[in-house]
Amino acid sequence: MYDIGREQRLEKYDLAHATVREMLTEMKDISEIMVDLAYASIMFDSEDIADEVKNLEEDMEELSKNIRIKAMLSARTHKDANKLSSLLEVAAASRRISNAAGDIVKLIECEVDKRPFLTFILREAEEKIKRLNLTERSDMVGRMIGDLGVESETGMRIIAIKRGKRWIYDPEEETKLKAADTLIVRGTDDGYDVLRSYANGEENWPVYPEEEEEED
């Protein structure tokens, strides 16, 4: 019933071997990135991002089905079942968040001229979703997101990267940044300013003495 793309997408979750714990973590992570991506799709009027949200919604459906099955199989006693039922309740809540994100991206299909006010509102949110370009002068180029510690350093979370025509959604720690990448980020205004100064090469990425990390 799914096309190849669908199966390939699901491979990364390794549903056959994933534990209930791993699946619940995955569902929490996906539901949260979906909300950010959903707002980003509206702000930047991006059908690509909206499509990814729809794909993630389908992934969540699969995860949700699989976590239920795993949980049922692992219950031995009434007490087990009782505790697992609240675990499934949390899973259901994250699925609900993902459905809400799916509803938000449907707004992209509404008349375009009815949405500018939304972009305007979202620009005023406590944590904002913004875009910036990585120039070749930046010393972030060629380094991995996790090595840089982009989020802990600036408070900005990279939720997607546009590289040429391709998109990388919810990039991994191991994802290397490249010159001319467009980063879609979420965080505060001052975090954005800091990150932008690194991304356009005005400032160098801070270096901390090695020994501090090897303490304790």
Place this chain on the structure above:
Amino acid sequence: MDDLDEKLLELKDTSELMIDLAYSSLLYNNKEIAEEVVLMEEMLDELANDIQRQAIERVVQDRDEGKAFTVIKLAAAVEEISDAAMQIAMVTIHDDEPHPVIRLSIKDADTIITLAEVKEGSDLVGKSLGRMRLASQSGMWIVAIKRGRKYLYGPDKNAVIEVGDVVISRGPPDAEKYFQDLCTGQERLEEP
């Protein structure tokens, strides 16, 4: 921004705070925080109704039914997020002790929640959150402050941290230690 825009923004920001608080309540088995999520949900229900009613009233005036439709749809979706937060909070309220796997799963997530008591000598004491630029400096976003027996939920940039406050924050796993050390005073904030 007009009144309706501001309400929509409040709805969005609060729904996100509720999710953070709901997971915090589970992680620390804290029924008080969970109860707050329930209260917030009731408030957001009202707010969403208000927004939807106001959007319809506007159509009568300006005939812009496209905008009203967008507002109503968005408000409904955001309300759904707040319902999900409440669903999580209800687990905390109903269970004596949530399933240990739930906590482990929350701890393993890309975004973690951490709690720390602010000690004397910490750089966090006495300055407003906005001035410290805490989020960009430490990577952690404060979702609640417990002062004595009272909680301050979703503190704004004017909030000032005091010695003895217990701070619940959210952020990437690799920022947790620095944040904890900032609270105890073992680490210093960089001067902006």
